[in-house]
Amino acid sequence: MPHLLSLVVPFYNEEDGVAALASAVLPILESIPESEWEIICVDDGSRDATLAALLALARKDARFKVVELSRNFGKEAAMTAGLDAARGAAVIPMDADLQDPPELIKKMVAAWHEGAEVVLARRVDRSTDGALKRATAAMFYKLNSRISNIDLPENVGDFRLMDRAVVEALKMLPERQRFMKGMFAWLGFKTVTLDYKRPPRAAGKSKFSGFRLWNFALEGFTSFSTAPLKIWTYLGALGAVVALAYALFIVVKTVLFGNTVPGYASIFVAVTFFGSVQLISIGVLGEYIGRIYIETKRRPVYLVRGKHGFEE
Known part of the structure; x- marks a missing residue:
């Protein structure tokens, strides 16, 4: 047949x-x-x-x-x-x-x-x-x-x-x-x-x-893969390194040329450091949570x- x-x-x-x-x-x-x-x-x-x-x-x-x-x-x-x-x-x-x-x-x-x-x-x-x-x-x-x-x-x-x-x-x-x-x-x-x-x-x-x-x-x-859930840690760390490098640049610039806005350096470093870590982690977590949400609907x-x- x-x-x-x-x-x-x-x-x-x-x-x-x-x-x-x-x-x-x-x-x-x-x-x-x-x-x-x-x-x-x-x-x-x-x-x-x-x-x-x-x-x-x-x-x-x-x-x-x-x-x-x-x-x-x-x-x-x-x-x-x-x-x-x-x-x-x-x-x-x-x-x-x-x-x-x-x-x-x-x-x-x-x-x-x-x-x-x-x-x-x-x-x-x-x-x-x-x-x-x-x-x-x-x-x-x-x-x-x-x-x-x-x-x-x-x-x-x-x-x-x-x-x-x-x-x-x-x-x-x-x-x-x-x-x-x-x-x-x-x-x-x-x-x-x-x-x-x-x-x-x-x-x-x-x-x-x-x-x-x-x-x-x-x-x-x-x-x-769940690797993206781990990758954001490294991406956040990279953002922190960039923020610290820029902070060093600001310190050097302040020592040599002065700083017209007191407190600017510390605020910038804190906002950049924590913002980079948080935004990346929230985005990656959101991708997985969104998929869980869709699967639980069972459409x-x-x-x-x-x-x-x-x-x-």
Whole structure:
């Protein structure tokens, strides 16, 4: 019997890329022997004609299934919705912009048939990204590997193949604030890695601004490590050293040139020293307390407005 395999693709304002994605993936999927496919398309509250294009595709080809979320919940939530809806013996999440090359899917499935439970796709060439993005990405992976208690594979995104056992294990993780790359790495299982060169986007623009990427990195740091709670101590100490150095400068300046405002030096040192320590500590504690607050609400990760193309 052929295996049912699932391709999970989140969409957000990707109307220009729907047809291109279908044209690119279908020949690849059809060329893989002894397999049947379902393509789970998750519309993450798109504001353009993405949903209409997906529904038209689902009416044309029954292999396409559409999960319509009630609003924009973010890529991590949309991917979770797709993984929850997928029924395949193996599941492959990928981006809609075709920077995850469909040609690699055939090699992923072959590695899975050879016994791999997770098949990672690693980018060996990020020349399509800007220099700043490449530099900050490298910094993120290096810093995360030092402070986190998981080994996050460098230059590996969400594009991967996961055996059904891995997907079921992932569904057991109850987090509301979901850093999927870290969750994937935390699971473990027998893993192999395939390298590829990342092509440019087929259509549209990236939805991740610099600010969103920063928040994403912050989510990664705080989801699997308590090191930031310790780091603020050292940052506060650094601020204190700077304050003391400046205090020394003021003392020297006062001795040589006099001081027209008595008491200024001592007030400045005290305010700077304690302010730097307190503000940093409050900020880091706030990040963790905020995540605790969100988790205790136990709100669902996403809400589904409708499912299209699924069997009742």
